[in-house]
């Protein structure tokens with residue numbers, strides 16, 4: 001599986017390997033003059049949130065477990081991904097799928113294996129929920145990264161329900 005892309009009139013067209021959806025990117029936009037680069041503010045957010053991050057505690061010490069009907073071992077893991085119950089659920093079967101042990105990753109640090117492991121673990125969870133409750137037929141996988149995508153927790157994770 002690889003990303004298909006081509007350039008036409010200085011616009012880069014990318015075809016998503018999973019969905020065949022197309023997106024357009026103008027690489028020249030990265031060179032335009034900026035009034036503010038936001039790097040200092042972002043660095044502060046990352047450092048501050050790392051100190052307050054609850055995921056290492058929730059994964060290593062709190063040990064909340066999935067119901068035994070969903071997972072006999074209490075947690076679904078795949079590579080660096082760990083799936084565990086959301087402490088503040090807003091839906092039945094609402095869990096967190098933390099993608100990596102690193103608090104923050106730059107975009108070029110998201111190796112395909114990290115994302116693949118998160119998707120594989122999430123699939124296992126979704127299938128287990130459905131096997132346990134045949135009425136649970138419409139799963140949701142939600143991944144937003146960083147405040148600009150409404151991600152209020154910096155540490156990379158997906159929500160599933």
Ligand SMILES: [Zn+2]
Pocket residue numbers: 050053054055056102103104155
């Ligand atoms: Zn963290």
